[in-house]
Structure formats: structure tokens, C-alpha cells
Amino acid sequence: MKNKIGTIENPLNLKTPPMTSEYTMHVDEKDGKEVLVCTVGKTVLFYDIRCIDDLHAMLKKHSEWMELGSADEQKPVKEGTVEAWGRSEKNPVKGWYGLKKGLRGRFGMYIPPLMEKLGLTELTHDARGNKMKAN
Numbered sequence: 001m002k003n004k005i006g007t008i009e010n011p012l013n014l015k016t017p018p019m020t021s022e023y024t025m026h027v028d029e030k031d032g033k034e035v036l037v038c039t040v041g042k043t044v045l046f047y048d049i050r051c052i053d054d055l056h057a058m059l060k061k062h063s064e065w066m067e068l069g070s071a072d073e074q075k076p077v078k079e080g081t082v083e084a085w086g087r088s089e090k091n092p093v094k095g096w097y098g099l100k101k102g103l104r105g106r107f108g109m110y111i112p113p114l115m116e117k118l119g120l121t122e123l124t125h126d127a128r129g130n131k132m133k134a135n
Helices: 051-062 107-117
Strands: 012-015 022-030 033-040 043-048 121-123 131-134
Touching (some): 012 107, 022 107, 043 107, 051 107, 051 131, 107 121, 107 131
Antiparallel strands (some): 012 022, 033 043, 121 131
């Protein structure tokens, strides 16, 4: 699956859930571990690559639509959202899937479109309040 995500030379082009902004995603190595590299303009975010399998498993268990609830790291998040799960001590990594201090948030903005592109989930594309569920 990770070969479908792209490389630094040939990243995967994606759009945010409301389809308003473009960004790229690719797999690279950081500190000896594979990571997802998300580039939004000049901002580069890193996510633990296992978030794809972990989020997919959680969504399958949840079995219903789940609100994305995207927020920056410094902002509070709505409980019961993908964003809240992506930083919860109850998820499989017991905390943040985002790896770059200060830029660990926005999990609910950038990971869901990747998972939709990979065929793992369905995603709504409204102006606000988007949701996802596992395929």
C-alpha cells in the first residue's frame, strides 16, 4: 500500500475534505522509521505511517460515520472525532500520530483524504463538518 502513497520525487496529490486546498503526501524515512510526509504549501508535517492501519481498524470497529474535527495542535478538539482519536492516549500509539512538535494536529484534515484515495474509507466533501467511515 505504501508504494501507492508516493515518493519525494513523485508524491501523491490530494485535496482537503472540502476540496478547497491541495497538498501532497509521500513516504520517507525519518530517524530510521517510515513516516508520512505531508506538504501543504511550504509547511511540512510528519505522521506515523501506522496511522493508516490503526485508523482504518478503529473506523471498522466504530462502523458508522465519524466526524473529522480537524484542529491545530494548540487548539482543543471535539471529543468523538477523528482528530481527537489521533491525539488520544487511548489510541494504539498512546498519543499523537503527528510527529513534528507544534505541527502535530490537523490529523483529521490530511489523513482522511489519503485513506479515501487508497480505497480504505469513504469521505464526505462538504464545506464544513466532514465525516468518514471505513470501507
